[in-house]
Amino acid sequence: MENRQTLEELYDGYILGQLSAEELMDFIQRVQESDNAPILEQLVDNSFSQHTIVVDELEGKKAFYRFQKRLQLSNDTPTPSPRTKSSLHKLWRYVAATAAILLMVFLGKQYSIQRSSEVKVAHYQSIQDIKPGNTIAYIENTNGIQTPLAAEGELFVRDSYLQDGSGHILPHQKVDEEWLNLVVPKGGKYSITLSDGSKVIINSDSKLSFPKHFTATDRHIKLRGEAYFEVSHNPEKPFIVETALQRVRVLGTSFNIAAYPEERTVTTLVTGKVNINTADESRSLEPGMQGIITSGMIQVQPADLESALAWKNDKFVFVKTPLTDIIKQLERWYNVSINIQAGSESLSQKTFSGTIAKDASFEELLKLFKTTESIKVEVREGRIYLMK
Incomplete structure (x- = not known):
C-alpha cells in the first residue's frame, strides 16, 4: 500500500515536472520494477481519461528504448532475466504515454511563458503593420498551467472535461478542478458555454473565472474586463457575476458588463431583469437601462x-x-x-462619432478621425503618437 502511494505521488510529480533529481531517480527505478506495471497501467489509463493523446506505437517503442538506454539497461548492465525483460517490453507503452502527457504539460508551461510576452503591448514599425484582433484566448488552471484555445473561438464546459470549437478535448483539466480562468488577452475575443448552458462572450483584455460545476444553490462566476451574458433561465439557482465593485444577480437574462480596472463599471441590461449590489446600495435594472458605479453609488440611466x-x-x-x-x-x-503627444493635450477633450467594423485595419480606422479633426499620427519606437 505504501509503495502504491509513493509511486502515485512520484507519478503526479513527474507529470507536473516537479520532481527533484533524487525523486526522479527514485521514480525511474520504480518504473523498472515489473511488480509496478499494474499500478503504472492504471495511472496512465487515468491520465488518458483526462487528456486526448494519440501515441504512435512505433514512436512509442523508440521512445521506450531511448529511455531504456538512458537507464543503462541496454548495453551497460547484465542481461535481465526473462521475466524482467518481458516486463520491460510491456512497459514501453506506459513510458511512451507518460512522456506524451509530460510533453503536453511542458508545452503548456512553455505556452505560459510565451503568453506572458504576447499579452504585452506589441511594438510596430509602421501603421500598416497594425492588424485587428482575432479569436485568441487560453485556459488557465489552479496550477498556473495555460493551454491555448482553438481559433474557432468557442469553449464548451462538459460534464467532466472542456472542449473547444474544433472538437478537441483540452489537456491539463482535472474533473475535480474547482475553478478555471478563461483569459482573453489584448487583441482577442472568445466565447464560452458554461455547464448550465449559459453563454458568455468575452472581450479583449478580460478574464472570466468559473467553476466546472456550479453549486446546488447558485451559479457564481467572476469577471475582470468586459463580457456579454446570455443566461439560461433557472429560478432555483440565481446566476451571480462578481466584479471588483459589484455583484450582479439574475435568474435568466441577457446583459453586458464592462468592469475594466481603473475604469467605471457599467452594467447594461438587454432582456430580463438584474439586481446590482455594491457595498453601499442595491438597484434593479429594466431592459434598455444601465447601471454605472461611481464612488460606490449606482447611477441608473437609459442605455x-x-x-x-x-x-x-x-x-x-x-x-x-x-x-x-x-x-x-x-x-x-x-x-x-497610443499616446497623445506632449503639446497636443487638447486632443483629449475632443469627441468623435462614427461606426466602423472591427476587422478594419488600423490605418482605415484613423481615417474616421481625420474626417472631422486634423490629427497627425507617428510611429516611434513601436508606439503610436497622436498630435495636432
Whole structure:
C-alpha cells in the first residue's frame, strides 16, 4: 500500500515536472520494477481519461528504448532475466504515454511563458503593420498551467472535461478542478458555454473565472474586463457575476458588463431583469437601462444599446465619445500603445462619432478621425503618437 502511494505521488510529480533529481531517480527505478506495471497501467489509463493523446506505437517503442538506454539497461548492465525483460517490453507503452502527457504539460508551461510576452503591448514599425484582433484566448488552471484555445473561438464546459470549437478535448483539466480562468488577452475575443448552458462572450483584455460545476444553490462566476451574458433561465439557482465593485444577480437574462480596472463599471441590461449590489446600495435594472458605479453609488440611466454592445457585434460605434475613451478601446483590440503627444493635450477633450467594423485595419480606422479633426499620427519606437 505504501509503495502504491509513493509511486502515485512520484507519478503526479513527474507529470507536473516537479520532481527533484533524487525523486526522479527514485521514480525511474520504480518504473523498472515489473511488480509496478499494474499500478503504472492504471495511472496512465487515468491520465488518458483526462487528456486526448494519440501515441504512435512505433514512436512509442523508440521512445521506450531511448529511455531504456538512458537507464543503462541496454548495453551497460547484465542481461535481465526473462521475466524482467518481458516486463520491460510491456512497459514501453506506459513510458511512451507518460512522456506524451509530460510533453503536453511542458508545452503548456512553455505556452505560459510565451503568453506572458504576447499579452504585452506589441511594438510596430509602421501603421500598416497594425492588424485587428482575432479569436485568441487560453485556459488557465489552479496550477498556473495555460493551454491555448482553438481559433474557432468557442469553449464548451462538459460534464467532466472542456472542449473547444474544433472538437478537441483540452489537456491539463482535472474533473475535480474547482475553478478555471478563461483569459482573453489584448487583441482577442472568445466565447464560452458554461455547464448550465449559459453563454458568455468575452472581450479583449478580460478574464472570466468559473467553476466546472456550479453549486446546488447558485451559479457564481467572476469577471475582470468586459463580457456579454446570455443566461439560461433557472429560478432555483440565481446566476451571480462578481466584479471588483459589484455583484450582479439574475435568474435568466441577457446583459453586458464592462468592469475594466481603473475604469467605471457599467452594467447594461438587454432582456430580463438584474439586481446590482455594491457595498453601499442595491438597484434593479429594466431592459434598455444601465447601471454605472461611481464612488460606490449606482447611477441608473437609459442605455445606448448599439454603442454598449458594438464590440460583441464586431463593430466600433462612437457617439460623441471622448478620444481618451476611444484610445482605450483601440489599445485593447489592436494591442497597441497610443499616446497623445506632449503639446497636443487638447486632443483629449475632443469627441468623435462614427461606426466602423472591427476587422478594419488600423490605418482605415484613423481615417474616421481625420474626417472631422486634423490629427497627425507617428510611429516611434513601436508606439503610436497622436498630435495636432
